[in-house]
Amino acid sequence: MVTVNGDATGLVVSFGEMLIDFVPTVSGVSLAEAPGFLKAPGGAPANVAIAVARLGGRCAFLGKLGDDEFGRMLAAILRDNGVDDSGVTFDAGARTALAFVTLRADGEREFMFYRNPSADMLLTEAELNLDLIRKAKVFHYGSISLITEPCRSAHLKAMEVAKEAGALLSYDPNLRLPLWPSAAEAREQILSIWDAADIIKVSDVELEFLTGTDSVEDEVAMRLWRPSLKLLLVTLGDKGCKYYTKEFHGSVESFTVKQVDTTGAGDAFVGALLGKIIEDQSALQDEKKLRELLRFANACGAITTTKKGAIPSLPNLSEAMQLMERA
DSSP states (O other): OOOOOOOSSOEEEEESOOEEEEEESSSSOOTTTOSOEEEEEEOHHHHHHHHHHHTTOEEEEEEEEESSHHHHHHHHHHHHTTOEEEEEEEESSSOOOEEEEEEOTTSOEEEEEEOSSOGGGGOOGGGOOHHHHHHEEEEEEOSGGGSSTTHHHHHHHHHHHHHHTTOEEEEOOOOOGGGSSOHHHHHHHHHHTGGGOSEEEEEHHHHHHHHSOSOOOHHHHGGGOOTTOSEEEEEOGGGOEEEEOSSOEEEEOOOOOOOSOOTTHHHHHHHHHHHHHHHOGGGGTOHHHHHHHHHHHHHHHHHHTTSSSSGGGOOOHHHHHHHHHHO
């Protein structure tokens, strides 16, 4: 077990699912046509945790895995990447979740999930490592953990404990419609915890889904603004991102790279963002600092699209700096 010691920098605790993505060995084919699959560890909250650690930050992952070979493998991957796994529990009765991911010719993804139920869905309040949550300077989560009980109650409890302890709450809904009973239920539940967050990041696709409007214009994005928010971000793929705070808003362009697989790009962006904000929270009130921070986050997201799979392609600090210097 890896536990992260020392308080030189604050701790990011990332909560939710970790699973195995099976990615086709060739792009641009359906699942049925794929000649073979590569096993790739994934799950957005776990990707974020590893993204933070790979860039030199302190991070812990909190979630449940199956007590099976895949679950043990995933826990080892967290440890090997310097992520504290003291918040990981194992379920003897349920398997680690699997997702088969098709890569379309343009590098975008489609998903088919095997989780009925998977171990991550069975995390209970009693299994939460509350001491770990209370140490978090930033507590990050998605929405997949809201879909079913008992994980939903564990998620809400973890948020409550983190907020009481003074953590910044970071939310990336990470919409996966096939996992929800209906689109209406997804929208309702994703928005049900909106007001608790300090930082929210949505993609352009999620913005359209949540607002019902096919536009990334400021007035559409501002429908998702709440007075309780410190920062709202809309990521625009290879076009960069938009940012909104109480005092200012704007956009930051991304970097031109040859895209192979977009898996994990949003998670790399979030990990880079949180790792920097934890170093200097004044960026949330200082537009110049925030723009520099988002340029760095965009670079990390862009690099992640240049290789297959999420975790293997998450950048380290020198790779990110190199891309920023070349641009």
